[in-house]
Amino acid sequence: MKYLIFITALAVxxxxxxxxxxxxxxxxxxxGGGDWYANPTSLKNLIAYCNTNLKTxxxxxxxxVDVGSSDxxxxxxxxxxxxxxxxxxxxxAANLREYLLAGGFLHIDDxxxxxxYIRREMKKVFxxxxxxxxxxxxxxxxxxxxxxxxxxxxxxxDQKSPQGFGIIHNGxxxxxYSFETDLGDGWEDQEVHNDPExxxxxxxxxxxxxxxxxxxx
Numbered sequence: 463m464k465y466l467i468f469i470t471a472l473a474v475x476x477x478x479x480x481x482x483x484x485x486x487x488x489x490x491x492x493x494g495g496g497d498w499y500a501n502p503t504s505l506k507n508l509i510a511y512c513n514t515n516l517k518t519x520x521x522x523x524x525x526x527v528d529v530g531s532s533d534x535x536x537x538x539x540x541x542x543x544x545x546x547x548x549x550x551x552x553x554x555a556a557n558l559r560e561y562l563l564a565g566g567f568l569h570i571d572d573x574x575x576x577x578x579y580i581r582r583e584m585k586k587v588f589x590x591x592x593x594x595x596x597x598x599x600x601x602x603x604x605x606x607x608x609x610x611x612x613x614x615x616x617x618x619x620d621q622k623s624p625q626g627f628g629i630i631h632n633g634x635x636x637x638x639y640s641f642e643t644d645l646g647d648g649w650e651d652q653e654v655h656n657d658p659e660x661x662x663x664x665x666x667x668x669x670x671x672x673x674x675x676x677x678x679x
Contacts, residue, residue, distance in 0.1 A: 485518075487539035487673075488525035490568070492583075494549030499526075500573050501543055504649035508669045511649075516606060516670055518677070530554035534561045539676045540568045543646050545575040548583045555586035562587070562629075562636040567676035570639040571646045574619050584629065584637070593627035593639055602626070602638060605674040607667035614664035616657065617644035634679065638672060645669060 489505060491498045505524035512518045527533045527540070530553055534540060540561075542548075550558065562568060570580055581593065596602065596612075603609040603626075613624035624643035628635045647655050648665020657665075 484521040485538045485677075486521050486525050486536055487541065488527045488534070488537045490534070490540045490542040491526055491528050492542065492544075492548050492550065492554075494547040494579065496544040496546035496548050496576065496579065497573075498542070498544050500545060501646040501650050503651045503654060504543075504646040505541055507651065508649045508666060508673070511666045512670050512673050516674060518673065520673075528554075530557050532557075534558070534566070535564070537566070539673060540566065541571065541646075542568065542580070543571040543573045543576070545573050546579070548576065548579040550583045550586050552586070555583070559587045563631065566636070567672075568637040569672050569676075570637065571644070572639070572641045573644060573646060574617075577641060580639070588629055588631070591629050591631070593629060596626045596628045596635075596638075600626075600628075600635075601679070602628075602635060602671055602675050605671040605678075607671055609668060609671070613640055613643045613645070614648075614661075614668055615643055616648040616661060616665050617655070619644075635675070638675075640668075 509520045509522055509524060513520055527537060529550060598610060598612045603612060613626050615624050619642065622642045625641045627639040627641060629637040645665050645668060648657060648662050649669055652662060
């Protein structure tokens with residue numbers, strides 16, 4: 463039943479004329495004490511950008527779903543962010559794995575301080591895989607907007623270049639992990655971080671590439 467729900471939700475997102483029905487994307491809520499709720503305005507702005515520029519039909523207000531809930535199978539795209547600890551129970555890890563193997567997509571955005579925890583927890587989801595750094599030639603960097611040098615740098619933390627990592631199953635990118643960039647900060651309302659519009663546009667365009675990849679690959 464979970465597979466059917468997910469496939470139906472994704473199919474709706476691909477129906478250009480299904481104006482009466484919208485596909486949903488969600489922030490992923492997790493345990494462990496980390497601030498999963500960081501960047502509260504980011505997804506709504508990314509949704510508006512994609513609906514305007516990519517002609518997607520995403521519900522204007524994003525959902526929030528628990529990692530262990532069957533509700534994730536109603537979502538075509540999951541977004542996880544935060545600064546601190548993340549903990550998946552065995553049941554939650556199995557649920558997320560099932561979602562991703564069924565065709566779902568997870569974007570993890572390190573909001574600074576997430577790295578050590580999310581790497582540990584994603585090993586529970588995919589013990590057989592490691593995050594691999596994606597080459598700049600990967601399609602995720604050229605779906606709609608071209609990023610020949612990989613991820614744009616939105617906010618500076620440790621004087622490191624941004625990196626895009628992925629988990630790939632049977633040739634399909636099921637999870638994209640943006641590190642040392644803060645894409646989600648760039649999606650937030652302009653007054654939150656006072657980023658220049660050029661920087662915000664880069665973040666939104668890369669986010670649009672992720673949405674497009676999740677929907678069509």
